[in-house]
Amino acid sequence: MQLSDTAAEADFRRRLREWLGKTLPELPAAPDPADWPGRRAYDTAWQRRLFDAGYAGVHWPADAGGRGATPSEHLIFLEETELAGAPYVGANFVGLLHAGPTIATEGTPEQRARLLPPILRGDEIWCQGFSEPGAGSDLAALRTRAVRDGDEYVVTGSKIWTSHAEVADWCELLVRTDPDAPKHRGITWLAMPMDAPGVTVRPLATLAGTTEFAELFLDEVRVPVANRLGDENDGWRVTMVTLSFERGTAFASEVVACRREVRELARVARANGAWDDLELRRETATLAAEFAALWRLVQWNVSEAAARGVPGAGGSVFKLRFSEARQHLYDLAARVVGTEALLDGRWTAQRLQGLSYTIAAGTSQIQRNIVAQRILGLPKGR
């Protein structure tokens, strides 16, 4: 067991830190969160800088244009960029972390050549069309239909929880191509151009009052068959393949951020007197221990993934605990700041946002099912 960097890792970290130190001060001011074109421009400019410096797709295989870094180096990348306060992956999220890796694994040479380089350079933005109003936890119940018509699919239906839809060039879309097959067997993966006729984007206001997500309405949208990844009706497997790209690094930046938040909260508590309350002090300390351990769990999972080539089963365990710890953090913050928690300020915004943590990317209930059935081998109920 070793937690310190290898020589190569230390070198990678040092160079990255140097580059960040030089580059970050040159960045323009971050755009207003409501200014979608401004956000796209900001995020893609950052991606272009990463690309020029050789840090685009750190974790992508070299033959897909990435750096081919080890999982440990990828983790260092995430840790250092977060510690340095570098921009969040933002609009590049789906392209870099989901659609891109899927195409790298499952795409034809033509698809890879056409679609991957613009992701790495920050030229093209992707969004994700998976969830539907009727298909959330039960994603495979999706009903958006695609009917083959010559060289095209004609797609009709709707999607929800699509981030960056307003400024995306492409959508990785899951559609049902065989309504008669068992639900996992009739799904197909398509790369849909967002400017295709019939695509309507409607911003979706969240409980925080912001519009981070959109709904997509698809009305006989024609998508070339050439945009299909993998075989027809094989889209479920194609999509799941990408999850095995995940090398324990999901949420790594967020853990680093939460550890900073706990320290910040302690500072606020010291300043406003809440620190004198033994209960609040101990609860803050408990969370500090929890996030410290969660960071170690990230390192453990990354090491496992690096050694075994596949991510360990630790992902669901991590997700379960991390989601709850983050919500606990912002509930605690509300008690620390007192009546300020009733104002729409910094801590409250985080608290509202945090309400999604036990829901998005697999509810805590689903995570527990996974842990119980796939890790512990408990039987499915009747």
Added chain:
Amino acid sequence: MQLSDTAAEADFRRRLREWLGKTLPELPAAPDPADWPGRRAYDTAWQRRLFDAGYAGVHWPADAGGRGATPSEHLIFLEETELAGAPYVGANFVGLLHAGPTIATEGTPEQRARLLPPILRGDEIWCQGFSEPGAGSDLAALRTRAVRDGDEYVVTGSKIWTSHAEVADWCELLVRTDPDAPKHRGITWLAMPMDAPGVTVRPLATLAGTTEFAELFLDEVRVPVANRLGDENDGWRVTMVTLSFERGTAFASEVVACRREVRELARVARANGAWDDLELRRETATLAAEFAALWRLVQWNVSEAAARGVPGAGGSVFKLRFSEARQHLYDLAARVVGTEALLDGRWTAQRLQGLSYTIAAGTSQIQRNIVAQRILGLPKGR
């Protein structure tokens, strides 16, 4: 909404309190918990005193020999006897609170005449033969067989969690008389004399190291058909009937006791310095509020039962919260007393005993199923 006594209730309470004040000092010393014959003698002597004073079967209907008191008066009886430190119902439990009421409702005139008076007078002790090693939460899965042979049933099987079996005269026994019927339909209720040939009692050590319970082994025990309550194969209904006798008063004494325990714990904490720990102090206060509310919930449920004739659905809600609050109380006590919690003393004995609260008389999981399905009307899963 009224919490104070009516004139009749106040009168009942005053007379009872007077009688307790006069009677309790006359009682002999309580026997050693391991001395079963001593316990039987002590408990039945107390029951005889109650009988002589007109307090035997306070809640039983008058035509069954009881006092026919209102549910409110029954609650007053439970509260005052607990507050005064009167003996616990002990060995009379099953007779007074389950078997007796069942016989009162379902018995023939002959059965009532033979079986009820000795319960009220403390002459005969009952135990309960319901649970089996393979039938706990799923009680109706019981497999102890009874085969009709002329005027007798021949019973073979085993029972578990039987209190006072060592000193009981009778066992209210559930047996399977029709193995081919749906599980709730093939069960029969029998009054089995404990001295019948083929009955073996084996003490069962609990995790606390004591033997409060026993296992019953039944080897071709012959029970007269005349001892059957209700029809053959109708035993499930017969048994459930008694639960509707329950008028919200179950655990009422225990709530009174827990409120005393919280005050006692605060005294201990003040004495040993634990009270200076804000966390412990607040946790104790939280429990004080919880038990105070649980006492109000008892009063609410009793009032509902009195008004409607059936107990409200509040029983499961009460059981759920009360079980957890009691366990919390003894976990908190362990923190208050420090290393003393590692010794086999007063608080630790309670803590160990308390481990059964979320299991016995319907696990908390079963209680939640009941609340969700019967009160909230949520559908059964597939």
Added chain:
Amino acid sequence: MHFRLTDDQEQLRRALRELLADREASWAELTEVGLFSLRVPEDAGGLGLGLPEAVVAFEEAGRAVLPGPLVGTELAAAVLGLTGRAEVVRVPARGPVLVPDLPTLEHVLLLHADDALAVLPAAGLDATPVPAVDPDRPLWRLEGVLPLGEQSPQAHRVADEATLLTAALQAGLAARTVAEAVAYARTREQFGQPIGAFQAVQHLCADMLARAELARVAVYAAAVDGDEAEIVGAKLLADDAAVHGARDCLQVHGGMGFTWEARVHRLLKRAWAWEQAGADRGRCLDVLAGRL
């Protein structure tokens, strides 16, 4: 002992539930049905009822997540004999002093930590509007030096009863969260069955109900008994039932609950707001610990 609603109390509850069922009642309507004059003596134009009736009524107001200065207006009329809208504002242990709905108020009943009460004309207050997280409960921050108050039996009554009426609002809100969660769980299907058929969802809802029921009974008992320890205990249980319930209600709603449109978030935001009204958690626990 007859610890259940009387027929009159049942009728009051039914009337209010009906009024508030499908729409938001106007302030005039609430005044008309006597929400604020329940406890005003009959010879002063009120209904001459007691705290139990007020609590039953406020439970319904909480269930309907009514906006506006409910608690203060009732207390101003019932305890202080003042007419017009009013709100009780406690000086918090931490954070700014916030007044909800300030421009609509005639009186601000400012309570200090020691229960000293200052009855202030709302019009003259130095206050700044601030962005509130609950969209139906706009807030103003009091600026400058806070006026002193006076301790008195009346002030203590305002303090205790503000806590109790707020607890009643929370108990009603908690019951609402159960109803909304259950209704959604019965209709929303995933994996081929209503999500309410999954044991995980059932148990979540069962615990929600248990919290709501215990809180409700505690609030009723505190109204009948009037003891400070019962009041603060009821507030703790009601806050927990409302906040935890609203949180769980969102969880049951999954992604849908995260939308603005679904309005589930209003339950949580209101529960947070009412949690900070009346005596705060630290004070409630101190009172209870002091009794042990």
Added chain:
Amino acid sequence: MHFRLTDDQEQLRRALRELLADREASWAELTEVGLFSLRVPEDAGGLGLGLPEAVVAFEEAGRAVLPGPLVGTELAAAVLGLTGRAEVVRVPARGPVLVPDLPTLEHVLLLHADDALAVLPAAGLDATPVPAVDPDRPLWRLEGVLPLGEQSPQAHRVADEATLLTAALQAGLAARTVAEAVAYARTREQFGQPIGAFQAVQHLCADMLARAELARVAVYAAAVDGDEAEIVGAKLLADDAAVHGARDCLQVHGGMGFTWEARVHRLLKRAWAWEQAGADRGRCLDVLAGRL
């Protein structure tokens, strides 16, 4: 970074798990395999390994719920160069000073609240046997005035490493509770299916595993990193995983768990005992808060 067991560490774990699999190893066997000399330098007859290896070994000891003065004997050898059985005893915040297994001991390592250490010959101590709740961990109460101790780097090492090794025991015990609960849930049938098929049981077990895994990783990291804050954080998580896990394991076992025979209770009683060994919760949290 290579944060997983090395091949040698894996081998150590496998060897111990095999040794401890189905029966209780004798003290001689434990000594023989080097449980107490893992960290003793090779030239002093030990294995010359480090804290990570000790933690891996103690995790297995915890999983096997081994009795005896494990932690103190290891620390006496590794830190103080003392041979023979020893136990670390912390003067508690509340309650008597309790020494487990006293008659078998040669040394008592008495730690005061300020980490001052007194190394005492066990034979001379004024102590009374007292009834212990854990049947495999008999206790003696120290009587009279406690000997003073001395602060030193060695004393601090004993304090920190006692906490860490106890955390390792608890992490192993926590893993054991998961294994026992899952094994029972897979075979015990009620309502026509294994109880492990019920979502309520599945979720209980899933949370148990999550706590156990997080604790395990935290213990490993603390062993590698050696930082006091990591150690006390690991202890908190491991105590929670062990105590809560043993509690849930009993719940999964239902009535069976309540019998003496089923031996599930031993897991809980030991988790309670080890929770009070090493730094206590208040101290752990103070250290962590001090770092913020």
